[in-house]
Amino acid sequence: MNRLTNIPAAKILFSDEDRRRILAAVDETLRTGQLTLGPHTKKFEEKFAQFVDVPHAVAVSSGTAALEILLRAYGVAGKEVIVPADTFFATAAAVLHAGGRPRFVDIEPETLGLDPAKLEGAIRRDTRGMILVHIGGWVSRHIDRIRDICRVQNLFLIEDAAHAHGSRAAGGCAGALADAAAFSFYPTKVITSGEGGMITTRDERIALEAQRYRDQGKESFSSNFHTRLGYNWRLSEIHAAIGLVHLGHLSEWIDERIRVARIYDALLARDARFSPLPFPAKGRTNYYKYIVRLANVPPGFDRKAFKKSVKERFGVGLAGEVYEVPCHQQPVFAAYREGKFPVAERFCAQHLCLPIYPDMTQAQATHVVRSLQQVLTQP
Ligand SMILES: Cc1ncc(COP(=O)(O)O)c(C=O)c1O
Secondary structure: OOOOOOEOOOOOOOOHHHHHHHHHHHHHHHHHOOOEOOHHHHHHHHHHHHHHOOOEEEEEOOHHHHHHHHHHHOOOOOOEEEEEOOOOHHHHHHHHHOOOEEEEEOEOOOOOOEOHHHHHHHOOOOEEEEEEEOHHHOOOOOHHHHHHHHHHHOOEEEEEOOOOOOOEEOOEEOOOOOOEEEEEOOOOOOOOOOOOEEEEEOOHHHHHHHHHHHEOOEOOOOOOOEOOOOOEOOOEHHHHHHHHHHHOOHHHHHHHHHHHHHHHHHHHOOOOOEEEOOOOOOOEOOOOOEEEEEOOOOOOOOHHHHHHHHHHHHOEOOEOOOOOOOHHHOHHHHHHOOOOOHHHHHHHHOEEEEOOOOOOOHHHHHHHHHHHHHHHHOO
């Protein structure tokens, strides 16, 4: 199909050379029979820790597992954990799975993180900590203030960095900005291992706890004593080998995503209907998503119909929103829906994510923008 008229929402890249390297690693893994918690996992952890610039990284089976392990390690059972109203289901679900209760707090509109002004009012006697989510790759511009609030109130701060491999704030890389962080390597993420996740932390105790929890709560790899209520949250060697190859591309792919984003920025600069989330003043986003807030759209604008029309008329796939439905409105969390969340609700209802991937051309990006403009002008 024509490359211009078949632009997917996201693209998962494995070059011939990458596939050769992965197949060689899989072959070696099968030959040695070391299929889990072996040398590829160890190397993946070491390289990831080096990239994030923390002493510890622990590979696990998913981003969800990374969150639940951390929440268990911080002992949230019977306690409250603050989560943003705009996040993925897994952030709040992990709190419940770990025995805690999620308390939703509204976000701020600039970088889509927890609103620090609303945070303090949400802290109760039984609040144990909070999870800050780097939506679309943006680290909250208030992260220092949020960390201060946590320190003063003796609360843990976890980064949900599922979207934020290689994103940065003034203080360093996502994954090194709080007590601990959870990454996801789900296929559509900036880098993938097929399925997988990673915990990063400076805290040796948390790293040791994570190693225990991911391996059925065993005191150590060779021990038969289960001292924690862990689970099988291990990452297989084959997944680790895939992740390692992708990790080698991370810096280069972020540069490419920023290149594409600059093309979009320039094309959208004079169109008041589209308001892209600006590049952070300090640090950087990895542009996991290219987020456009819709402003001054015609009355009765229907986002679903708009996306369908863009796809049918111009072959442009518009990625899933982050998120279409705010987390607190998910039916499964009805019992935890206390409060008001106007910023999250407005953002969820009024934005789009444009296709973005490292090898996207100027012509493709231009086609995307022209398609959006045309469908908006002539529905
Ligand atoms: C913000 C956020 N947190 C957590 C997760 C869970 O990651 P995983 O799918 O690897 O379990 C995701 C998944 O996409 C996510 O977007």
